[in-house]
Amino acid sequence: MLMGSRGSVPTESTAAPPLLLKLAFEVAVLGTSTLALFQRRTVGRMSSKDWQCLDMIHRRYYQGDQEAVSITSPLLQGHTALFILLLRLVHVSRMDVTTDRDEQLTAIEYRLLNFERDHEAAALVCPHSEPMLHSWTTMWRYVTIVLRIYLTSLQQHDLCSYSPQISALAIRGLHEAREIWSLTDKGAFTWSGPFTMSNTGASRNIAGCTIAFILACAVNDSQALEEIQIRLRNARECLSASHYEQLAQVLRILIRRKEDRLGESCRVDSLGRCQGRHDGLDLLRLPLGPFHILDLGSVRAND
Ligand SMILES: [Zn+2]
Numbered sequence: 001m002l003m004g005s006r007g008s009v010p011t012e013s014t015a016a017p018p019l020l021l022k023l024a025f026e027v028a029v030l031g032t033s034t035l036a037l038f039q040r041r042t043v044g045r046m047s048s049k050d051w052q053c054l055d056m057i058h059r060r061y062y063q064g065d066q067e068a069v070s071i072t073s074p075l076l077q078g079h080t081a082l083f084i085l086l087l088r089l090v091h092v093s094r095m096d097v098t099t100d101r102d103e104q105l106t107a108i109e110y111r112l113l114n115f116e117r118d119h120e121a122a123a124l125v126c127p128h129s130e131p132m133l134h135s136w137t138t139m140w141r142y143v144t145i146v147l148r149i150y151l152t153s154l155q156q157h158d159l160c161s162y163s164p165q166i167s168a169l170a171i172r173g174l175h176e177a178r179e180i181w182s183l184t185d186k187g188a189f190t191w192s193g194p195f196t197m198s199n200t201g202a203s204r205n206i207a208g209c210t211i212a213f214i215l216a217c218a219v220n221d222s223q224a225l226e227e228i229q230i231r232l233r234n235a236r237e238c239l240s241a242s243h244y245e246q247l248a249q250v251l252r253i254l255i256r257r258k259e260d261r262l263g264e265s266c267r268v269d270s271l272g273r274c275q276g277r278h279d280g281l282d283l284l285r286l287p288l289g290p291f292h293i294l295d296l297g298s299v300r301a302n303d
Contacts, residue, residue, distance in 0.1 A: 021057070022074055023074045025054075025058075026074060026075035026076045029054070029076070029080055029087070030075060032087055033086045034086070034206045035206055036086070036087055036091075036210075037213065037214070037284075038210070038243055038246075038290070039289060040291060046087075046091055055084075058084060062080050081111070082140070085108060085112060085115070088108050089147065089150050089151060092154060093150075093284055094289070102155075109155075116144055119137075119140050119144075142176035142177055142179075145169055145173040146214050149169045149170060149215070150214050153217075153218070153281040153285070157285070158273050158274045158275075160266055160279065160281065162220050162274075162276055163268075163276070166218055170218040170219045173215050174227075177227075178227070206235070208234070209235040212228050212231050213290070214284065216228040216251065217254065218281060220258065220279070221258075222255075222259065222262065225255060229251055249294055250290050250291060254279070254283070257277075264276065
């Protein structure tokens with residue numbers, strides 16, 4: 001996918017990484033990861049060699065001094081790790097349960113923990129001004145919380161949006177999302193923040209829609225869902241008309257399900273397993289993605 005069928009990185013020794021290689025890598029990572037959730041089959045095309053190649057380039061060019069990495073990162077400002085994690089999560093969400101998905105989820109959790117730790121450390125020595133540091137810290141905290149929601153829902157399929165683990169994360173994620181939306185409304189972020197979704201940047205930014213959609217699946221109150229829905233309307237500018245219509249239909253299903261469950265609480269059995277009806281997180285692990293709900297004959301019965 002990235003560098004041809006051999007799946008290897010050019011080995012010429014040079015102090016300055018080739019810009020073209022990094023640009024190709026970042027375009028592939030951005031496009032593949034942020035669109036993956038809304039596509040039915042693309043992620044399944046990732047072979048083990050594709051993953052190896054992705055990891056090799058990431059390890060070679062994106063480790064070490066983060067300021068230097070950021071400066072020489074043409075598109076993602078060095079923040080490639082979260083995009084790869086998002087792609088991995090979408091990939092694992094489509095995997096058969098008989099495969100090594102648990103092992104892969106454990107590896108993803110380890111990487112997410114590392115990212116959280118590294119980012120906290122980086123913030124301590126950040127050379128940026130206080131407002132910029134606040135913006136970036138809020139941004140990456142928002143994205144890591146939402147990825148943790150995704151990860152947790154894949155690790156424990158029985159969890160509903162009312163379960164303590166999910167609702168605590170969703171409340172934190174929504175808090176950060178509101179802060180980010182406030183910053184984007186003020187124009188503090190445009191394309192410089194790939195995971196944001198500002199009015200000015202929406203036409204080039206599906207990443208914000210992907211993260212907001214995952215959060216929409218996890219929240220359990222109607223006000224939060226309405227706020228997210230307003231933001232997701234920006235997806236009209238960055239999805240095809242047909243994909244946007246499917247997203248709108250899936251959101252209508254989400255809203256109906258969550259309205260049906262308003263005021264409920266999480267019911268658990270004697271082993272502490274959630275017995276509640278799913279109102280959204282289950283969409284994130286459908287074999288062909290969230291839009292798959294529109295293909296299923298049982299939509300009317302489940303929503
Ligand atoms: Zn529950």
